Amino acid sequence: MNWFQRKIYLYNVTFGLYMLDWWERCLFNILVVVLMWFVFYNGFRYFAEFCRRY
Template identity: 90%
Template sequence: MNWVQRKIYLYNVTFGLYMLDWWERYLFSILFSSLYPSMLHSFSPSILVYLCSNFDLPFH
């Protein structure tokens, strides 16, 4: 098993995709890869405000 196959295997096991059909895995991967960056983008300002207020970071 090479490095890429191992990473794919770990991804499937981590998210429970090993029990899905091939098309369900692709659908999940497409949805996850398209929704995760948008969620990260929308939550990043509130995370920055939280970090600045609670940990006294200089990013005001």
């Protein structure tokens, strides 16, 4: 197992994804990606506005 495979395994075990079907795992990962995009996008917008004020 290399470093990347170990991180994927740890992610699957931590969130219990190993017991889901492939399509359920895919839906969960899509949801995680969308939520992370939302957080980073709005965080960047807030940080840019914060820097523009000061």
